[in-house]
Amino acid sequence: MSRLEESANMNAQASREARILARRKRIQERLATAHQGESSGGKEGEKKEEVGKGKQQIIESKSRLYRVKHRTEQDVTSVRIGGDEREQQHRINEEKTRQELRAKLLAEAEQSARNNASVAMRWADLFSIEVPQDLYDEIEKQRQACERIINSKDKLIADIKTELKKKDDEFVKTLKRQAEDIDTLLQYMSRQFVEMQSAYKNELEEIENAFLQERSDLLNSNRGEIQDLFDKRSKLEQDFMDRYLSTVENYQQQLEALRIADAEDYHILKIRLETDIQNLEQHLEAMRATYQLNTEKLDYNYRVLVERDHENQTTINQQKRKISRQRDVLSSLKQRYAESEKKYMEENMKLTDEYKRITEQFKDLQSKFRHFEQVDTQKYNEVFAMKEREVAGVVKQLLQADKVLHEQQLGWDWLPPHDSVFTPSLPSSSSLAAKAAQAVGNGEEADEGETEEEIKARQGEAEVQENLKDSRNYGALSLLCDEAGFLIDAKVRSMLDKLSKDEAGHVKAESVLKALGVSDGSSFNALMDALTASSTVEMRAKGMSVPPRRISGNADVGRATVLVHPDDLVKRLKAFIEVESTAPARGGIGSGAARVAGVSRRAAEVEQEYWMRMSNVINEKGTRVWGILEKQLEKYKGLLQERSASLSEVESLQHQNTELRALLNQYLSSRINSELVIPPTVLI
16 A cells, blocks of 8 residues: 555656646746847847837837736636646545545455454354353354444445545535636636737827827927028128127227226326325324223223222121121030930930841841742743743734735735744743842841942942953953843933944943943952853852852953853853852842842843734734735625525526426417417417
8 A cells, every 4th residue: 555655646746747847848938938029129229219219119019018918828827727736636635545445445354354254253163052141142242243343344334425525525615616716717818808908009009109209300300400500500690790890899999998097097096185184084083082082981990999999898897797696606506416416316226226126027028028939930930931832822823824814815925924933031031030139138238337338339330330441351341242132221222323332332231231230340350250261150050169260350351362152151141140149249239139120120121022022923014914805805705695696596587487488388389279270380
């Protein structure tokens, strides 16, 4: 059986390859014919001026008509090709089903023969049994064996009947599909006829317009050439007359200019001398007025200064009296301050005791909170993973439906989404946040001196900023920004486009360090050490004992020529967070809280991005296509229902026509017609 199946598959594969080769050959011949038409059209386009617009338009029209005909024929041919492919696939499936039924028949025949032989062999043994009970038991066993044989036969018969029913259903579906192909073919043929008719009509109009344009261009060019000759002669005559008249007029103007020039020079000299005299007199009057104004201004300023001196003396006396009053107020305030300080010191002692008591309660509450947080985080991760699987299943079903609509209903090429759509959100984000919170809870101690904590925080920030500006750390920081860019805050990411390249890199590095909980120089140096190729941070994260390494700051990083491979950077960062969470807190509560806030914020952003990806797996264009396809299918359904009603009416009319024809034949064949003077057969 396997050989028969292999031979059938090989024959089907060979016939399919032969059809593919024949189809490729036909396509190549058509493309070659189209290419020749385009090349001939191009060569004729080069001789456009020699041939003329009318003939050139005829050539272009023939080329366009050929392309329209070729395109429409391709549409009509595609229906036949699709039908051939379905028929070939149907035959392959038929052959496979037939082989399977034959195998079942042979297997059942062999099994039935063996069972019949065993039953027949046991009949002879029954005659030797004399005990009635034993004989009854053996006969019952024989009956059960016969029933098993009959049941196997009945099962095979049921399988064959089921296959026959499937054949009938498939035949009905094939008839429906064939009717749909015929309708599609008729639609393509009618559309081809309309397009060809419209194309021929448009091309005839274009050819007629081209000849009319060519005729009008020739007439205009001849008229223009004759008009240019007349204009040239008139222009030459006019130029000669203009040169003669301009020469005469030039001589007259030169004589008149010489007579006028001498008179104008005399008048100009007279006017200039009179004007100089007037200007000097005006300047003398202006200087006299300026001197008088300056004298009045000086007198006014002297009187103003004397009045201001009196006012300043009065102000000084008032300020002295005010200083004496303020001294009295200062002495009373000092006394009140001493009393308030004593009162607040007593209140401070009471509040300190209360603070210690509340701190103990807070630590107890924190231990309970960590326990419930771990339990809630575990439950959240399990529920989130379950929902992720459910959503992935729903999205895959949606994509499968979209693929079926594109390929089967629309006949388009369906492009599946990128594999990153089903990439789940970071599973370790919640666990990392829980570990960071646990480390913060285990290591935080309430500092009584709040001023000292602020000083340490400022010093840590200054050390981090100084290390960021150090050029020896640029390589490690650029690697960190490129590979761990997902730790950058969403608000910071939206501001990067507005900054320059250097400022954007600095802001990226600050955001990544803040998300990792790096708040002082020692944690920064530990991160730089974790980014080197020879770092042992992964071994320390696993709890293995390693020899201590000396971390001396930027000098070692500057000398380190080998950094960690980009593919291993995320693993190093996870190991760094685990080591830092188990180590004693360097920056107090603020550092641990920053680490927890950064990791939690990043986890929320990743989860939001994942759900946004899953909700937009079918874009807006696909949704619109679905809506339009639904409307068109509803219209098509209505058309089919109308056709079904029309077919019922046609069948009813055919039935009535048959009855009327039988009744007419009965009347014509009646014996009474021979007794009539004019029988009906004579009139028909």
